[in-house]
Amino acid sequence: MFDPFYPFDWLATQIVTRLLGLSVESHLGASLHFFLYDVPKVLTLLIVISFVVGTFQSFLQPENVRQWLEGKRTLGGNILAAMVGIVTPFCSCSAVPLFIGFLEAGIPLGVTFSYLISAPMVNEVAVVLLWGLFGLKVTLLYIGFGVGLAILAGYIIGWLKLEKWVESFVWQFQKAHQDNAQEDNLNANHVTWKQRFQQGWFQSSEIVRSVWLYVVVGIAIGAGIHGYVPTTLVTQLAGSSNPFAVPVAVVLGVPLYANIAGVMPITEALVNKGMPMGTVLAFTMAVTALSLPEMVILRKVLRPQLLAVFISLMTFGIISIGYLFNALLV
Amino acid sequence: MKPITVEVLGTGCKKCQQLEANAREAIAALNLEAEIFHITDPIEIAKRGVMSTPALTVNGKVVGKGKVMTSEEIQRLLQM
Numbered sequence A: 001m002f003d004p005f006y007p008f009d010w011l012a013t014q015i016v017t018r019l020l021g022l023s024v025e026s027h028l029g030a031s032l033h034f035f036l037y038d039v040p041k042v043l044t045l046l047i048v049i050s051f052v053v054g055t056f057q058s059f060l061q062p063e064n065v066r067q068w069l070e071g072k073r074t075l076g077g078n079i080l081a082a083m084v085g086i087v088t089p090f091c092s093c094s095a096v097p098l099f100i101g102f103l104e105a106g107i108p109l110g111v112t113f114s115y116l117i118s119a120p121m122v123n124e125v126a127v128v129l130l131w132g133l134f135g136l137k138v139t140l141l142y143i144g145f146g147v148g149l150a151i152l153a154g155y156i157i158g159w160l161k162l163e164k165w166v167e168s169f170v171w172q173f174q175k176a177h178q179d180n181a182q183e184d185n186l187n188a189n190h191v192t193w194k195q196r197f198q199q200g201w202f203q204s205s206e207i208v209r210s211v212w213l214y215v216v217v218g219i220a221i222g223a224g225i226h227g228y229v230p231t232t233l234v235t236q237l238a239g240s241s242n243p244f245a246v247p248v249a250v251v252l253g254v255p256l257y258a259n260i261a262g263v264m265p266i267t268e269a270l271v272n273k274g275m276p277m278g279t280v281l282a283f284t285m286a287v288t289a290l291s292l293p294e295m296v297i298l299r300k301v302l303r304p305q306l307l308a309v310f311i312s313l314m315t316f317g318i319i320s321i322g323y324l325f326n327a328l329l330v
Numbered sequence B: 001m002k003p004i005t006v007e008v009l010g011t012g013c014k015k016c017q018q019l020e021a022n023a024r025e026a027i028a029a030l031n032l033e034a035e036i037f038h039i040t041d042p043i044e045i046a047k048r049g050v051m052s053t054p055a056l057t058v059n060g061k062v063v064g065k066g067k068v069m070t071s072e073e074i075q076r077l078l079q080m
Helices: A007-018 A025-057 A063-067 A076-087 A090-102 A109-121 A124-134 A136-159 A169-179 A193-228 A231-240 A245-272 A277-289 A294-296 A304-328 B012-031 B044-048 B071-079
Strands: B002-011 B034-039 B057-060 B061-066
Touching: A007 A025, A025 A124, A025 A193, A025 A245, A063 A076, A063 A090, A063 A109, A076 A109, A076 A136, A090 A109, A090 A169, A090 A294, A090 B044, A109 A136, A109 A277, A124 A136, A124 A245, A124 A277, A136 A277, A136 A304, A169 B044, A193 A245, A193 B012, A231 A245, A231 B057, A245 A277, A245 A304, A277 A304, A294 A304, B002 B012, B012 B034, B012 B071, B057 B071, B061 B071
Parallel strands: B002 B034
Antiparallel strands: B002 B057, B057 B061
16 A cells, blocks of 8 residues: 655665664664654644644634524534534634534534534544554544544434533523624635645644644654554553553543653553554544543533533543454454 | 724633734824724624624624734724
8 A cells, every 4th residue: 555654664774784784674674763763753744734734724714614504403503513612723722712603603511512512522633643643544544533523422312301400500691692693704704825824833843843742742652652562561551452541541541631642652652562453543532522621621611410421421432442443353 | 073982702721812912002093092802602602693703893782703903804894
């Protein structure tokens, strides 16, 4: 199969073998090759993809998404919301305004949740890292199962009729909204291509500036594991024979939100040593969809009961996906 | 002349700080008398009908959201 990353591989191999005179089979050579291959590859992907996403972001303002979802009923609405979540950028800092904005437009609670789950889970940094480190197939599986989980969890929340566990002030917005619904989108829509590219560039440089160090350090640790940690140790601790590996990975993922860029390269090295893929997928989903800062922010609009339902559904779903994968892909 | 009220709506991300800096620059460039507030409470942001941050309001009216407006853009809006 065509490997778009071949030039990076070639270059890393040349540096290790020709320049440094090491074999890529040796401990040090293997570690160096891992590092020299992964750092440029991941950073390049990150720059390109976040630029593309940032540029096209201007077409997908939350106001557009809200319009598409308005009037949609359950299931159909859940599916659409989860799909739209793939392509829209999301920052946990805007989770609350978004949540209120959706509900005030009359979008059902479950549909809102489907979007709220899918949008952060399928974000550009996670996709870049999965694609760069584990390949396209794993990335597509991640997106597929992530969207599936978003649809199902949102549908269940809608079906349980948990509107009573949304903080009551949120519903007052709904009334206010109906009074002044017309004065929306006055001049927010007029964007030139130059501005779109500027926005893309801004986004890209911002993401790279904030994660590059994590990427480099993470890959360095991964490189160390790759060259020096024996395979048997990894298979014993995190292999498919350890039934607790998946839940432990999920629990570990929750507080790691900001550091996904640093942690994923470490998991790559562990996968090379025999950690099963389902464990990695579950871990990544926990990092993106169950992040601690987002839960704290959502508490402003959700009563603890609803937050608990949400977290339990997600935890259960993610762990099931992890086990399912490990069972299917062994 | 009545002083202008400008609000930067954002939860403290870098983009929001950039927008605030641009707004201050625009106000200084036009030599206007204006008060700038940085609103970080997500509920206050939602109350203004904004779903994507950073956003900017002038005298209580949302003039831009979901992007970092440049100082020139803001100057144009302030002169209207």
